[in-house]
Amino acid sequence: MKMLFVLSAALLLPGCIAKTALDVATMPVKATGQAADWATTSQDEADRNYGRKMRKQEAQEARERKKACEEAGYQDC
Numbered sequence: 001m002k003m004l005f006v007l008s009a010a011l012l013l014p015g016c017i018a019k020t021a022l023d024v025a026t027m028p029v030k031a032t033g034q035a036a037d038w039a040t041t042s043q044d045e046a047d048r049n050y051g052r053k054m055r056k057q058e059a060q061e062a063r064e065r066k067k068a069c070e071e072a073g074y075q076d077c
Contacts, residue, residue: 041049
């Protein structure tokens with residue numbers, strides 16, 4: 001029984017070591033890719049941020065127009 005365990009461990013261990021070595025070797029590449037992804041903005045994110053900025057700006061302009069209209073004494077602005 002003990003021999004069977006040692007034999008199976010001997011067969012499985014090199015694969016495990018090879019997988020770990022592969023993971024360690026590819027880790028810097030994956031980390032660099034993730035850092036680049038975090039540092040850049042996708043087109044979808046840029047569009048979403050631009051839309052948010054424009055809606056905020058339009059809301060501010062609408063408030064300013066309403067305030068100017070009320071100060072001028074108009075009822076239907």
